[in-house]
Amino acid sequence: MSSSFGTLLRITTFGESHGVGIGVIIDGCPAGLPITTEEIQVALDRRRPGQSDLTTPRKEADQVEVLSGVFRDETTGTPISLLIRNKDQASHDYSHIEHAYRPSHADYTYDVKYGRRDYRGGGRSSARETAARVAAGVVAGKLLAQYGVRAQSYVSQVGAIAVPVGYEQLDLGLIDSNLVRCPHPETAERMAELIRQTRDRHDTVGGLVTGVVQGVPVGLGEPVFDKLHAELGKAMLSINAVKGFEYGSGFAGTLLFGSEHNDAFYTDENGAVRTRTNHSGGIQGGISNGQDIYFRVAFKPVATILQAQATINDQGEEISLAGRGRHDPCVLPRAVPIVDAMTNLVLADMLLRARANKV
Numbered sequence: 350m351s352s353s354f355g356t357l358l359r360i361t362t363f364g365e366s367h368g369v370g371i372g373v374i375i376d377g378c379p380a381g382l383p384i385t386t387e388e389i390q391v392a393l394d395r396r397r398p399g400q401s402d403l404t405t406p407r408k409e410a411d412q413v414e415v416l417s418g419v420f421r422d423e424t425t426g427t428p429i430s431l432l433i434r435n436k437d438q439a440s441h442d443y444s445h446i447e448h449a450y451r452p453s454h455a456d457y458t459y460d461v462k463y464g465r466r467d468y469r470g471g472g473r474s475s476a477r478e479t480a481a482r483v484a485a486g487v488v489a490g491k492l493l494a495q496y497g498v499r500a501q502s503y504v505s506q507v508g509a510i511a512v513p514v515g516y517e518q519l520d521l522g523l524i525d526s527n528l529v530r531c532p533h534p535e536t537a538e539r540m541a542e543l544i545r546q547t548r549d550r551h552d553t554v555g556g557l558v559t560g561v562v563q564g565v566p567v568g569l570g571e572p573v574f575d576k577l578h579a580e581l582g583k584a585m586l587s588i589n590a591v592k593g594f595e596y597g598s599g600f601a602g603t604l605l606f607g608s609e610h611n612d613a614f615y616t617d618e619n620g621a622v623r624t625r626t627n628h629s630g631g632i633q634g635g636i637s638n639g640q641d642i643y644f645r646v647a648f649k650p651v652a653t654i655l656q657a658q659a660t661i662n663d664q665g666e667e668i669s670l671a672g673r674g675r676h677d678p679c680v681l682p683r684a685v686p687i688v689d690a691m692t693n694l695v696l697a698d699m700l701l702r703a704r705a706n707k708v
């Protein structure tokens with residue numbers, strides 16, 4: 350079983366939802382990168398539960414401790430270990446699933462695969478694990494910043510309510526101007542209303558996060574199996590509750606003819622090679638072409654709803670099960686920093702790998 354991700358910049362996450370804590374070891378980070386505990390904490394605060402009435406009311410402070418690899422606010426080139434202790438566990442909220450399988454959660458598959466399961470909060474299958482990724486993503490983001498690369502993401506759809514324009518027409522500085530993390534304020538209000546209505550009906554709702562990476566140099570990504578979009582796809586699909594990933598023109602591009610879809614090259618006034626359109630999403634042949642990278646990640650309406658549902662127990666008997674405790678009616682606002690983190694980790698790893706490609 351692997352809990353590691355990345356090649357040259359490699360992370361290993363550990364911990365369960367209701368154990369002592371969760372954390373990450375980051376190996377391969379170059380020395381001399383400026384980083385502070387506060388910077389990591391800012392990112393964790395964007396993911397933490399209980400941040401607004403649109404998320405789970407669980408109140409986890411998610412305070413990060415830097416155990417190693419950083420000295421006087423700079424990386425030392427040695428493994429960086431980050432620990433987040435679990436504080437607000439309410440394990441009794443999960444006693445009803447000790448022997449029962451929540452529909453569309455990971456209880457059944459974990460039980461059959463391992464023959465045992467930490468049912469409290471979902472154990473390792475809990476999205477709490479993603480806090481460790483968010484912490485590691487800050488370190489990767491600092492590496493990218495040294496090269497002028499910046500990844501951002503935002504909520505572009507909740508249920509059927511979608512931002513009506515592309516990222517180029519949005520002010521991405523507005524992402525954190527509202528609780529939904531949607532930089533289109535009128536749409537954000539309608540999304541928030543839908544999330545509240547869904548919560549009050551004891552249901553859940555899904556949606557889309559759009560990712561954008563700007564300032565990417567030409568040449569990130571490997572030509573065959575580790576294509577840049579393949580790595581991004583794996584990174585995004587490894588996030589809990591993700592059902593789909595598309596980049597550039599994605600599935601909609603299949604409706605165009607080649608003559609409409611091809612991105613014409615030109616040389617701009619500074620002599621830089623550019624393309625007039627960007628259906629490629631900044632990636633050609635698995636390698637970044639210097640244009641913006643953009644992609645979309647689909648999140649399902651998450652499994653735990655506070656309504657009775659038909660399921661079975663671990664004896665195979667049919668039972669009725671209602672969710673208990675404090676859950677997210679819509680994970681999209683909290684998913685944004687997780688998408689940012691996974692984007693940073695892929696791009697930073699590819700940047701180091703690209704530097705190893707040529708003498």
Ligand SMILES: Cc1cc2nc3c(=O)[nH]c(=O)nc-3n(C[C@H](O)[C@H](O)[C@H](O)COP(=O)(O)O)c2cc1C
Pocket residue numbers: 405453454455471474475476479588589590591649651652653654675676677680683684687
């Ligand atoms: C930020 C975030 C918060 C989540 N919170 C919940 C939750 O409160 N209740 C729930 O049932 N699932 C939640 N999930 C999703 C589950 O972790 C996930 O659906 C489960 O592990 C099964 O995996 P799968 O949906 O990827 O197949 C959350 C996911 C994310 C990204």
